[in-house]
Amino acid sequence: MYASRISRLTGSVARxxxxxxxxxxxxxxxxxxxxxxxxxxxxxxxxEGSSFQYGASEGERxxxxxxxxxxxxxxxxxxxxxxxxxxxxxxxxxxxSKLFIEPGVTVGIEKPTYxxxxxxxxLFGAEFEPFGLEADGPNLEEFEQVLQKGDVRFIYLxxxxxxxxxICYSLEKRKAVAALxxxxxxxxxxxxPYGELNYTDACTVPICSFLKKAKWIHFNTVSKILAPGLRLxxxxxxxxxxxxxxxxxxAADLHSNRFSQAVVHQWLSDEDLMAxxxxxxxxxxxxxxxxxxxxxxxxxxxxxxxxxxxxxxxFWLRLKEPVQIRELLGCCLKQGVAFMPGGPxxxxxxxxxxxxxxxxxxxxxxxxxxxxxxxxxxxxxxxxLVV
Amino acid sequence: MYASRISRLTGSVARxxxxxxxxxxxxxxxxxxxxxxxxxxxxxxxxEGSSFQYGASEGERxxxxxxxxxxxxxxxxxxxxxxxxxxxxxxxxxxxSKLFIEPGVTVGIEKPTYxxxxxxxxLFGAEFEPFGLEADGPNLEEFEQVLQKGDVRFIYLxxxxxxxxxICYSLEKRKAVAALxxxxxxxxxxxxPYGELNYTDACTVPICSFLKKAKWIHFNTVSKILAPGLRLxxxxxxxxxxxxxxxxxxAADLHSNRFSQAVVHQWLSDEDLMAxxxxxxxxxxxxxxxxxxxxxxxxxxxxxxxxxxxxxxxFWLRLKEPVQIRELLGCCLKQGVAFMPGGPxxxxxxxxxxxxxxxxxxxxxxxxxxxxxxxxxxxxxxxxLVV
Numbered sequence: 001m002y003a004s005r006i007s008r009l010t011g012s013v014a015r016x017x018x019x020x021x022x023x024x025x026x027x028x029x030x031x032x033x034x035x036x037x038x039x040x041x042x043x044x045x046x047x048e049g050s051s052f053q054y055g056a057s058e059g060e061r062x063x064x065x066x067x068x069x070x071x072x073x074x075x076x077x078x079x080x081x082x083x084x085x086x087x088x089x090x091x092x093x094x095x096x097s098k099l100f101i102e103p104g105v106t107v108g109i110e111k112p113t114y115x116x117x118x119x120x121x122x123l124f125g126a127e128f129e130p131f132g133l134e135a136d137g138p139n140l141e142e143f144e145q146v147l148q149k150g151d152v153r154f155i156y157l158x159x160x161x162x163x164x165x166x167i168c169y170s171l172e173k174r175k176a177v178a179a180l181x182x183x184x185x186x187x188x189x190x191x192x193p194y195g196e197l198n199y200t201d202a203c204t205v206p207i208c209s210f211l212k213k214a215k216w217i218h219f220n221t222v223s224k225i226l227a228p229g230l231r232l233x234x235x236x237x238x239x240x241x242x243x244x245x246x247x248x249x250x251a252a253d254l255h256s257n258r259f260s261q262a263v264v265h266q267w268l269s270d271e272d273l274m275a276x277x278x279x280x281x282x283x284x285x286x287x288x289x290x291x292x293x294x295x296x297x298x299x300x301x302x303x304x305x306x307x308x309x310x311x312x313x314x315f316w317l318r319l320k321e322p323v324q325i326r327e328l329l330g331c332c333l334k335q336g337v338a339f340m341p342g343g344p345x346x347x348x349x350x351x352x353x354x355x356x357x358x359x360x361x362x363x364x365x366x367x368x369x370x371x372x373x374x375x376x377x378x379x380x381x382x383x384x385l386v387v
Numbered sequence: 388m389y390a391s392r393i394s395r396l397t398g399s400v401a402r403x404x405x406x407x408x409x410x411x412x413x414x415x416x417x418x419x420x421x422x423x424x425x426x427x428x429x430x431x432x433x434x435e436g437s438s439f440q441y442g443a444s445e446g447e448r449x450x451x452x453x454x455x456x457x458x459x460x461x462x463x464x465x466x467x468x469x470x471x472x473x474x475x476x477x478x479x480x481x482x483x484s485k486l487f488i489e490p491g492v493t494v495g496i497e498k499p500t501y502x503x504x505x506x507x508x509x510l511f512g513a514e515f516e517p518f519g520l521e522a523d524g525p526n527l528e529e530f531e532q533v534l535q536k537g538d539v540r541f542i543y544l545x546x547x548x549x550x551x552x553x554i555c556y557s558l559e560k561r562k563a564v565a566a567l568x569x570x571x572x573x574x575x576x577x578x579x580p581y582g583e584l585n586y587t588d589a590c591t592v593p594i595c596s597f598l599k600k601a602k603w604i605h606f607n608t609v610s611k612i613l614a615p616g617l618r619l620x621x622x623x624x625x626x627x628x629x630x631x632x633x634x635x636x637x638a639a640d641l642h643s644n645r646f647s648q649a650v651v652h653q654w655l656s657d658e659d660l661m662a663x664x665x666x667x668x669x670x671x672x673x674x675x676x677x678x679x680x681x682x683x684x685x686x687x688x689x690x691x692x693x694x695x696x697x698x699x700x701x702f703w704l705r706l707k708e709p710v711q712i713r714e715l716l717g718c719c720l721k722q723g724v725a726f727m728p729g730g731p732x733x734x735x736x737x738x739x740x741x742x743x744x745x746x747x748x749x750x751x752x753x754x755x756x757x758x759x760x761x762x763x764x765x766x767x768x769x770x771x772l773v774v
Contacts (some may be wrong), residue, residue, distance in 0.1 A: 052614035227439035258616035
């Protein structure tokens with residue numbers, strides 16, 4: 001009685017954990033939530049009431065212009081008429097799935113990659129061709145092998161402080177990836193929610209800014225630099241994609257919330273405010289990241305391997321010994337500590353059995369060490385049991 | 388290079404006209420926009436900042452409870468755990484399409500029906516089984532014939548002041564439709580955006596409140612009683628549909644705007660405010676409707692046939708002589724007057740060639756007569772040319 005895609009509707013681990021995480025006492029390393037204290041400076045500007053009425057499906061012209069300017073400042077050749085305002089970057093994923101995917105279509109993805117992209121692509125019937133990630137970006141041989149197969153509809157990448165791995169592509173790999181996409185003329189879907197959360201001097205130039213022939217869609221969002229509750233994102237794209245994406249947007253929800261659009265326009269158009277805010281966020285998150293790095297060193301040295309990410313919101317741990325990670329999660333939740341198991345970030349969950357993702361932006365800084373200690377103890381118990 | 392559904396992406400007449408309608412001088416009978424003066428009483432309440440963070444995919448518990456109460460007050464047996472907050476009722480249509488439709492699936496629809504539902508269902512590959520509407524609801528013989536075919540996945544209805552026809556089902560027909568749906572065990576998708584805009588004492592009891600066996604999904608929205616720019620709607624549904632719809636919602640946009648949810652909660656929980664507001668809206672729109680009824684009598688008596696609707700936002704006209712309606716629209720737009728051609732409200736546009744939809748809620752009351760005069764003159768010219 002349902003469409004066959006419903007049998008491909010997977011995974012609500014993340015949502016289940018999030019529902020636990022709403023208990024105020026729960027310490028959650030699971031989500032990718034901004035710090036609550038990061039919202040303190042934000043106020044809702046007055047609105048004269050024009051936002052009450054229906055609006056354009058493509059979004060407010062003035063806001064599209066602002067996003068186009070921001071894209072251009074990053075090197076992307078993108079006019080406002082190529083910018084579509086979306087209800088969060090997640091809606092960009094939904095629109096791209098509708099545009100490109102049906103049963104039998106293959107897409108190229110990083111291994112691991114953003115779980116809600118896997119969910120959406122799989123829902124619409126995609127098959128996956130994954131390629132491995134190294135510390136500075138994709139394994140280029142594997143990447144080219146995926147392109148060589150010739151039937152890949154698009155490549156989905158998150159090159160800056162990727163969710164979940166935290167990896168940031170080097171400038172060289174960004175250029176190499178762009179050159180290969182041009183050579184094979186494969187479309188790039190580039191997701192960039194974390195680029196501004198740069199705690200070092202890592203390169204965050206969008207890969208689509210290097211493309212000469214291949215077509216592209218670039219997602220952005222204000223969820224990390226302003227507030228996710230606004231559900232406001234946008235995409236820029238090759239001109240020929242725009243009319244289709246616009247109609248798909250209209251069919252999805254007519255247009256995005258106009259109050260959010262007004263609020264975001266007011267904030268983004270104030271360059272001083274945004275510069276100050278971005279700097280504050282970087283300091284806040286960098287401090288939390290360093291606290292977590294220190295605690296990991298203390299509690300996890302014998303249990304796991306990881307790299308300290310140059311930006312973003314996550315540590316990505318590979319456990320040295322295999323554990324029953326769902327069972328581990330259950331034990332930790334009972335102790336009031338949540339984390340995100342690695343499985344859902346892989347096209348087949350088993351591949352991620354030894355991984356876990358730890359968020360450092362949302363937990364209160366003074367609770368990070370205690371929470372990691374609980375996690376490490378629970379892992380230790382399970383590893384001992386296995387041995 | 389696109390999914391095959393993209394070849395089924397139709398129609399942007401409505402959006403094209405809306406883009407004209409944004410010119411301040413344009414007089415638009417085309418859209419279904421609330422009156423701008425209807426927003427005067429609305430203010431944004433203060434928010435303590437909790438709405439900035441990510442929220443639950445199903446929506447805020449307190450708002451779901453309020454909508455459940457409103458459903459129960461209308462006779463629908465629906466707990467808050469069956470209520471999903473959506474980004475406008477349009478998102479409900481998108482989620483239902485994803486849940487049920489793939490190429491080869493047949494759905495039963497009113498003829499005419501809401502154009503954006505046709506677009507969404509067709510995008511996902513639906514075939515249509517339409518049944519005719521009479522002044523008091525569906526032609527029951529045709530309706531039963533559609534059910535008898537046995538392969539109809541669901542029936543989509545808008546029983547109260549339907550868009551575009553303005554028809555409101557009688558109590559008898561509501562009960563008869565429910566009994567037939569129960570008999571054939573076919574799922575009902577019931578869209579109810581206009582039920583509160585009742586200018587008479589027409590019956591607006593939801594059909595799903597009469598169902599005993601058939602499953603159902605019921606859409607509601609605050610776009611007509613509060614403000615469409617908030618993009619906030621909700622659906623209630625049979626319990627077994629809920630887990631699927633929730634995951635589909637999560638994949639579509641994670642969750643709906645939390646500021647809109649907070650605002651709508653504050654308004655809907657104030658019963659006196661809402662009672663007063665609904666009464667004011669009814670007076671405002673009823674007056675405009677009566678002005679349009681009078682002007683139609685003056686200018687259209689020889690040109691068209693219509694019924695005065697008992698509620699909602701639209702007059703639905705059948706022209707006595709066939710005209711090239713797209714050409715007519717072009718001429719009228721040049722004169723600064725917009726209307727909505729009837730074609731997109733039918734599964735095949737040609738069937739609607741002699742119909743037009745006129746909105747009376749948005750145009751300034753003092754411009755209605757002048758605008759209709761222009762429309763009538765342009766129609767008169769074209770009819771004369773044909774003769």
